[in-house]
Amino acid sequence: MPPTVITAGRGTGRKRIAIASPIGQKAPSSMPTEPIVTTATVTSERDERTVSLALRNGKITLGHLAKASLSLRPLLTPGTRVQVEMTSFDFEKARIVKVLED
Secondary structure: OOOEEEEEOOHHHOEEEEEOOOOOOOOOOOOOOOOEEEEEEEEEEOOOOEEEEEEOOOOEEEEEOOHHHHHHHHHOOOOOEEEEEEEOOEEEEEEEEEEOOO
16 A cells, blocks of 8 residues: 655645555554563652652662552552562653562
């Protein structure tokens, strides 16, 4: 199937742009959609939804709770081990999934 051509712009400065996938179909993605799952240790408390975490490689990152998981907040004290999910694009923040037993 030939690429879809869209004409954009006004007047005589209109440009023709070729799009690789037909309209209505999603282009194949080379980005991973699965999160990276690892463990971390709470190093300090920040506010009601966030804590500082130390990852296994020693990097410090911001850990946050989803609204549905706010019941875990009282358990997040310094030294607590947690399971987190991160994207491969941003290692500066992590979603806390669950508190791990010692």
